[in-house]
Amino acid sequence: MDTATQNLENDHVFIIKLTDVILAMVEKQSTDITHFELVVNLIRNFADGSHHAKEEGFLFPLMGEKGFSPEFGPVAVMLREHEEGRNYVKSTVEAIQEYKSGNEAALQTIYENLNGYACLLQNHIDKENNILFRMADEAFSSAEQQNMVLQFAEVENNVDKEFNPKNSKLKIDNLAGIYLL
Numbered sequence: 001m002d003t004a005t006q007n008l009e010n011d012h013v014f015i016i017k018l019t020d021v022i023l024a025m026v027e028k029q030s031t032d033i034t035h036f037e038l039v040v041n042l043i044r045n046f047a048d049g050s051h052h053a054k055e056e057g058f059l060f061p062l063m064g065e066k067g068f069s070p071e072f073g074p075v076a077v078m079l080r081e082h083e084e085g086r087n088y089v090k091s092t093v094e095a096i097q098e099y100k101s102g103n104e105a106a107l108q109t110i111y112e113n114l115n116g117y118a119c120l121l122q123n124h125i126d127k128e129n130n131i132l133f134r135m136a137d138e139a140f141s142s143a144e145q146q147n148m149v150l151q152f153a154e155v156e157n158n159v160d161k162e163f164n165p166k167n168s169k170l171k172i173d174n175l176a177g178i179y180l181l
Helices: 004-027 033-065 074-100 106-139 142-157 165-179
Strands: none
Touching: 004 033, 004 106, 004 142, 004 165, 033 074, 033 106, 033 142, 033 165, 074 106
């Protein structure tokens, strides 16, 4: 039986793959705007819109009920890092618009923000998988885990079909086939 934390860790496998793609795009100095825009959409719809929505809407509040403060400690750190990631994405989107308007220098800003996002998320996921989720597993009952799995399914079903978890994972695999060879 899958638990809520296993569901989130399954997402992490693909989010890590996406961060690896991002780092490869930066290293190879990609100039493919459609790929940059796809990465932004995957982040906004899958990593943030689905995955972080499950954490922020259900996991973190239940952890709060179990005594884990959203203002201090591990949950607070995760929430701050989610915001930091959103700031990197916002700056990436602005730089993409500038680049599309003819500002070649904006490409460097795209690289810097995508690199910052990827590094942040890799460290963030390591902390969640190895610390936060283990704390949640200790704190939650089996019934609470299963209830959250049902809530997660509802979140996943309400995501734009183009970027639902299944389609997002396929898109990530396609990008990996281009950049991680």
